Amino acid sequence: MSTTTTRGVAQPAPAKVSKTRPRRGLRANSTFNFWLFTGPFLIGLVIFVFVPIGWSIWLSFFEARFTVTPSNFVGFDNYKQILTDTNFRNSLVTFTVFAAFIVPATWAMSLGLALLVNRVRFMRAFFRSVFFLPTAVSYVAASLIWKMSIFNGVRFGLANTVLGWFGVENIAWLANPDPPWYWLVIVTVRLWLQSGFFMILFLAALQNIPQELYEAAAIDGAKRGWQTFRHITLPQLRATSTAVILLLLIAAYQAFDEFFNLLAKATWGQPPLVELYKMALGQNQNYGAGSAGAVVLTLLICVVTLFQGKIMGFGRGEESK
């Protein structure tokens, strides 16, 4: 790679040559600088991401109980075990139900909040902060608050106290899968935690919609409210909505903390990550089967993501639409 600077038409005056002469040494070596800054991250990526992925794939072909350095090769036995495991298959159903609830609910709620705080004239910063603050709360802490204070099954739980005012008997929100009230607990805790973040994304997008569009619509006789929302606001938010839905789906795939903390020792309401955690790091300590499950899940996520990308046109250039 050349280190000589050839840009610029005018040649510098002799007195200034020293300032514009080609730089030497480390500062001038852009390849070195590139590795200097990206190298540590690349090393981290290799050690903490690629090596574990490779190791996990390797483990998935071994009988690896209570060890991550096994010697008993079992071929595809772990894959056979995981694919015939009812709990793992049920976990995929759980994830689908969860995503079906949480993605549209969060999308609607964060958009609603964004529209609300976008219009508000009074104490605007306060309202934005109030809705955004839950984002800073950890999932574990929020789950425990939901479980122990709001949705516990005794008479002084917040939800049961309110229901008691209307003569409704205490409800065991999490202990009883029939009726499945646990979904209400799980969905509300996540809604509370993540709506604020997506509200900010929608808020930014709302503020980027040109006012002229609304003015032109008003001149054309469009009524404020639903009509302008449907024909101007919503289409203008299409790109943001697509990104939000993708992010929500990814977050749904990663669901772990609230399920793990709210539904301990249950056989229902277990998403794939909890199921794999139980298998590999829980009581079983079966790293072989757990790794096989992780590989299967990864492949599944790749397929779903590619399919979603195709449907929603994510990543396609405007010209190709």
Place this chain on the structure above:
Amino acid sequence: MSASSNMNWDRRTVLRAAMGLAAAGGLAACGSNTGRGGGAGSGKGLVQYFHAYGEAGVEQAVKRYAKAYKGANVTTQWITGNNFEQKLFAALLTKNAPDVFEFHPQIQMVKSGQVADLTDIIEPVKDDFNQADIKSHTVDGKIYGVRMIDDPQFLFYRPSMFEKANIEVPTTLEELIEAADKLTTSKVKGIFLGNDLTSVDRPLIWSAGADTLTADNKPAFNTDAVAEGLKQLRGLFTSGNLLLDAPADSWDPSAFIQGLTAIQWCGMWAMPAMQKALGDDIGIFPFPKVGSAGKQSVYNGGWSMFVNAKSKNVEAAKEYVKWLWIDQKQYQEDFATSYGFHIPPRTSLAESADKLKSGLPAEGVKLFNEFGHFDNIGWTQAMIASFWDVIANTVRKNGDPKAALDACEKKVDAELKKLFG
């Protein structure tokens, strides 16, 4: 002074200084005492893992004992949360594994070489230990852990409420369910067996006249009586007389103390807290018999101390375990009776401990001796989890008990084949 003229020199200086600092830091780290031993003049460093006990003062006591030990610098990791097992298992695979840890006897830890043979330190005092404890820690004639405490668990009840409802102490599961019905009011539920009912997994099996495993390690829990017991528990679960989703689980006496329930499954460790809150209005009885061939049972849980066989300090760790859990009888008694009530596994200590000689604790000791069942070292965490699934699928989810037990037996069989061939 021109800022640009000195910029290169300044950056280099900063870079040199940073590199110098990093090197100095690295050198300093080499000589520091990280708490894991090897520091010059600091003696051996040992790390011990404890799960968080609910009773006030236990953590301080454990740290106090460790500090009193002069043979090594012992650091205590007090693991909070309800997943001590997972944290311990994960840690045991790493270089940061504890040298000493408390857990329950589990054969797969022996088979996978995770726990050290402690026979040589226990052998001289073996006869002074509860022989059931020795048996539950023995594999092929070798003893792999030192029992620290025995924790009998039974049903606590409020005699005043029983009197008011005009009921006797139940001895069968039918009577227990009936009692729960009579004791339930708009404010108080009849009984609390834990939020997921897994606390009574083994008592249910034993009370039905079955066992977890046979003497030659075959599944022994899949019987008609156990299936019938699960069905009866399902009836209790749906009756509205069972406390569900309490803020704290059955190991914590809160629900009982707060008057949320008239009967609660709990351990003897909670007696002092209960007595402080309710005075003498407390009674205990074993898990009632299930079916006609059953017999009342008391689950004798507890905790034991193990040495990590892969530790670099196995001998030092064994020395420490011997010092604390075999030689220091005053600490053992303090640990067993000063915070919650536990039964010391050393017979001599159990007989001499004043606090266990009268009243409710003495009644607990009596039930422990008469109805007690100890853990089987072959009944592993994976098998326990499989049986918990049975409870979840049948009692909480209305599945067919026999089918669930069959499925569990299949899993347990597979586990046993892996362990014993």
